[in-house]
Amino acid sequence: MDKVNSITTRWNGLHISLAGRVELCRAVITPLLHYWTSVYSLPAAVINIIEKRMRNFIWGHDDINLKMHGLNWKKLAAPKEEGVREVIRSNSRFKIGNGNTIKLFLDPWCDGNFLSDFYSYRVLHRLSRDKKKNIGDFIDEGQWNVDLIPVELHQFFFQYNIQGGADKFYWHETHFTFKSAWHACRIKIQEVFWFNLCWNDGRPRWSAYAVLVLQNAVITNTYLQQKGFSLASKCVLCCKSIESGDHLFCCCDFSWKVWMSLVDICHWILQPFDSIQALALDYALKFKVNSTRTKFYRMIFTATLYYLWKERNARLHNDFYTSPNDLAKCVFWDTMDILGVCLQYVVSGF
Structure with a gap:
């Protein structure tokens, strides 16, 4: 630590x-x-x-x-984890050799389960009263000793083969890696539609803030109100409406002028939307084919969200204002600088 x-x-x-x-x-x-x-x-x-x-x-x-x-x-x-102990138990297996290192009751040697998961304590009590008993105490010359195992447990025990030699503890019948453990313990969730849209070749800070925006995790005034803070919610970009994520990045007059300036510069079609999720979905569907042109438009999307948030903070904390057209130019040229190639666009007014 x-x-x-x-x-x-x-x-x-x-x-x-x-x-x-x-x-x-x-x-x-x-x-x-x-x-x-x-x-x-x-x-x-x-x-x-x-x-x-x-x-x-x-x-x-x-x-x-x-x-x-x-x-x-x-x-x-x-993806979030379920917990290490349960993961090890459900994804690890024992190979019974001589049984001297495997505990009869304390180890999950039954295909990742404990013996008590299948039988009541009344039945197990007849098997042994010692909780620390080893499996090896019930093996004789490489075979299960039927004289020491209750009759009702014969079929259960005989389904587990005795390999001989030393006992082995293995992971999924393959070599253990942190990657395999992570895949075993993570909860598999549906892939978000904006994954390729946000995680592109642009600046990492653009992608990080785009993910926060689409997760509705940007700390706007509305977000703070939901957390219990008492304050007035007013958009500093247009001074007309409450400052929510959808308004700030999509529905605000200032933000929409930035988007429209980029439409004029880059020559693509964009229709009004009432939420940033809807805008992102339309964007992802339009530019889903991997190409230099698509890569450019994806970077434009994440860069615009970042620069809008940056402009909001500059007005709120530094009393510094940028026009929508100038902000769109910053987005365009910053993206062109990263892409490093000359795209065939007619850039009017630059």
Whole structure:
């Protein structure tokens, strides 16, 4: 924990973006945690504390600067885990050799299940009164000793072959990896339609903020009101309506002028929508074929969401204003700078 604290403390002074903080946790702290858990049996409390430090670092939260977390940890680290003990039990198997290292009652040697999952304690009590009894005590010369096993358990025991030699504990009949464990314990959810739209070749900060927008996790005034904060909700871009995610990025007069300026610059068709989800769905369906042109439009989408949020914060905190047309130009040229190729667009007014 001291090592994690020293790492995050050193990073806090570097003014790293949200996407950068997520990537540092993924590429540096998470591998350290994987190594420690492969060498030591870390208590669950220690792992929870390390994850808490990672959450606080990602959102810029510390003892002095109290920051609100836009997404809870389960969503941020999705797909979420079900728990290590249950995963190991349901995805690990025993190969019975001599049975001297496998506990009869305490190990899940029955295809990932305990013997008590199949029989009552009354039946098991006749098998043995010693809870720490080994399976090897019921094996004689490489075979089950029928004299020591109750008759009603014969069929159950005989379905498990005795291999001979040392007992083996294996994972899914393949070599154990953290990847296989992650796939085993994660809850498989439906893929979101905006995955390829957000995670493109643009700047990581664009993708990170686009995901927050589409997850309705951007900390707007409406979001704060839902969390119990008492404050007036007014859009700083148009000064006409409440500041919600859908309004700020899609329905606001200022935002729509930015989108329309990009339509004029890039020459594509865009119709009005009442939610950012609907706009993203239309965008994803139009530009789903992988090509340089499609890649360009996807980056335009994420960059626009980022620059709209940046403009909102500049007006709110710094009293700095940019016109819709100038903001659209920033989006366009920043995207062109990343793409690194000359697309055949007629750019009027530039």
